[in-house]
Amino acid sequence: MLLPVTVKDAAFPGRAASFLAARKGKFSSRKGMSPALVPVERRFDTENMGDFVIVNGDTLSVNFGATMIMPAGPQPLIGSSPDFLVKSSPVCLQGDEIPPSFQGALSYTEPPFTVPGTGTLDISPQTTTVLKNGGKALLLKGTVFDATFRVTSPAKTPPAPPADPDGTPDLVLTKSGTASFATSNTILTAS
Numbered sequence: 559m560l561l562p563v564t565v566k567d568a569a570f571p572g573r574a575a576s577f578l579a580a581r582k583g584k585f586s587s588r589k590g591m592s593p594a595l596v597p598v599e600r601r602f603d604t605e606n607m608g609d610f611v612i613v614n615g616d617t618l619s620v621n622f623g624a625t626m627i628m629p630a631g632p633q634p635l636i637g638s639s640p641d642f643l644v645k646s647s648p649v650c651l652q653g654d655e656i657p658p659s660f661q662g663a664l665s666y667t668e669p670p671f672t673v674p675g676t677g678t679l680d681i682s683p684q685t686t687t688v689l690k691n692g693g694k695a696l697l698l699k700g701t702v703f704d705a706t707f708r709v710t711s712p713a714k715t716p717p718a719p720p721a722d723p724d725g726t727p728d729l730v731l732t733k734s735g736t737a738s739f740a741t742s743n744t745i746l747t748a749s
Contacts, residue, residue, distance in 0.1 A: 608698075608747035608748050608749035609684065609698040609699050609700055609747060609748070609749065610698065610699040610741050610743045610744065610746070610747055611644060611649050611650075611686075611696050611697070611698060611699075611741075611743055611746045611747065611748050612635060612637075612649065612650040612654075612696070612697040612698065612699060612739050612741055612743070613637055613644045613645070613647040613648065613649050613650060613741065613742065613743045614635065614636060614637030614647040614648045614649075614650065615634055615635070615637075615647060615742065616634070616635050616650065616739055616740060616741040616742060616743070617632035617633060617634055617635065617657075617739065617740045618632065618633055618635060618655070618656070618657055618660065618681070618737060618738075618739055619631070619632045619633075619737065619738055619739075619740065620660070620679065620681070620705050620735060620736070620737045621705075621735050621736050621737070622705070622707055622733050622734075622735035623735065624668050624669055625666055625667075625668040625707065625733050625735070626666060626667050626668065627660075627664050627665070627666045627677075627679070627707060628664060628665040628666065628674075629659050629660075632740060633657040633659045633660055634657055634659075635650050635654055635655070635657050635697075635739075636650075636654060636657065636658060637649050637650040637651070637654060638650070638651050638653065638654050639651055639691050639692070639696075640692075641691070642691045642696075644743050644745055644746045645742075645743070645745065647742075647743075649691065649696050649697075649746075650696070650697040651691055651692070651694040651695065651696060651697065652685050652694045652695045652696075652697065653694060654697060655681055655683050655697055656679060656681065660679050661679075662678070663676040663677070663678065663710060664676060664677060664678065664679060664707075666707065666709075666713060666733075667713050668713060668728060668733075670715050671712070671713035671714055671715055671726075671727075671728045672713070672715065672716060673713060673714040673715065673716055673725055674713055675709060675710075675711045675712045675713030675714070675727075675728060676709070676710050676711045677707050677708050677709040677710050677711075677733075678707070678708050678710065679705065679706075679707055680705070680706045680707075680708065681703065681704070681705045681706075681737045682703055682704050682705075683697055683698070683700060683703050683737070683739065684697075684698045684699075684700030684701075684703065685697055685698060686698060686748045686749065687749065688749070689748050696748055697739070698748065698749075699739050699741050699743075700738075700739070701738070702736045702737070702738045703736065703737055703738070704734070704735075704736065704737070705734075705735045705736055705737035706732060706733070706734060706735070707732070707733040707735065708731065708732055708733075709728065709730070709731040709732070709733070712727035712728040712729070712731065713727070713728045714726060714727050714728070
């Protein structure tokens, strides 16, 4: 059985060596601390503890206030790491941060613009600074982070002939909001 290890505190380079060290008793869990394991000789440092790594099936939620993006609600992420797994789930690497359902042109509405328009989603999540897999950083849960919705075709008000036969378009072409990850991983942390 592989034991969890906090990547930041690994005494050996590479995750395989870290897991091996955990199995040989070089690491021990400390009572009342996170489920991640820390080296016996190191003090527990809560300020530099790291954050949970995002894995396949975790979700992304976005919030743009009155702007409603379709599909609504949390959307599942697809982890692309072929060889770095947490509980048999691939970890999510940089580039996996936008779920397939949020990729490409997305429909949106925003009162009073009830005729849908389209746009694209950009987010800026927290990633690892040292640990990489295949040259790519791992996604971390972090806290709430910035999200931007860039309008490609503006939503409009409903047509009101004869004064406004086409409807009035939304003139705000960049929407600022927030995003956050929800994770099922309570084992592996990194920074």
